[in-house]
Amino acid sequence: MKIIVINPKSDFSDSQISTLEAVGQITWIEAGDYQSSSIFATSGDKIIAVGPELVNWEFPNEFIDKITNLKAICLPTTDFSWVDGAYLREEEILLTNVAKYSTESVAEYAISMMFNIAKKLPLIVKNNWKLDYDKHQGWEVKGKTMGIIGLGAIGARIAEIGKLIGMNVVYWSKNTRNENFEFKELDDLLQSSDYIFPTLAKNSETKNIINQEKINLIKKGASIISITGDKLFDLDFALSKIIDGSLDGIAIESEEKTISDFEGNVWVTPPIAWFTQEASSEDTRIWVENVLAVANGRAQNVVN
Helix, strand or coil: CEEEEECCHHHCCHHHHHHHHCCCEEEEECCCCHHHCHHHHCCCCEEEEECCHHHCCCCCHHHHCCCCCEEEEECCCCCCCCCCHHHHHHCCCEEECCCCCCHHHHHHHHHHHHHHHHCCHHHHHHCCCCCCCCCCCCCCCCCCEEEEECCCHHHHHHHHHHHHCCCEEEEECCCCCCCCCEECCHHHHHHHCCEEEECCCCCCCCCCCECHHHHCCCCCCEEEECCCCCCCECHHHHHHHHHCCCEEEEEEECCCCCHHHCCCCEEEECCCCCCCHHHHHHHHHHHHHHHHHHHCCCCCCECC
8 A cells, every 4th residue: 555645744743654654655745746746656556645735725636537546535624625525436536534623722713703803802903902992892702692503513612612601502503403502593593692603514505604684684783703714604795784883793714814904893813723733633643543544444534
């Protein structure tokens, strides 16, 4: 078995490297044009462990067609949309991902985003840290209602933390039910929540699930806290509601925009909710386990 790792070797511990070497012949591609490597056309079964950064979040089918005896592609990300899983399934090639490695990290980050919005930190930052007593008075979140849209692992952990800090927690989920929290239909949740957390997986079914019609239902003075970017809600329309005073705040992650690109109480950070030492360590651990499982004929975390 040949294991081709398109990722810096330094991300792996010595013991993880030794474990991988015990089950296959490893080739490391750490920089440069990965597609120019001759290893992909050699004989023998192959597993590719590919990190997103070195391939710019894209692993095209045209290149996959050139790889001989490819058995699996193992990703270190929860998001697997940057590889064509349906095409791999047709070609009988496994695709694995790493889920739930950053649940705690992302949930904590979402809570911190809520606090920053509640305390009007974006307005203070954009006012050069000068406090305006008429505009910058914040809110306490205790006793307020947290509305979770999608009660997966991250949504459930955000709900748990919200409950621990004294918030009323309600949720809407298409399939999941949890007796620890109150279920509401989506429209009811939007009308009653002070802080709304869209935490659904991003796909064609959930894209823009909070459209203009839904945003118009949101209670006056509520805020949207998103750790999924702007794919689940109409950001431009929501921003217009910030300007007219209907919404109190929005918090998002963005690779392109910064806090200075928006008017009003809008908190923007790079997409770093997952980026903690603990989450990175857990991510690599599961990634290595996925590669080993495929090599041993017991594939896990298959997403196609």
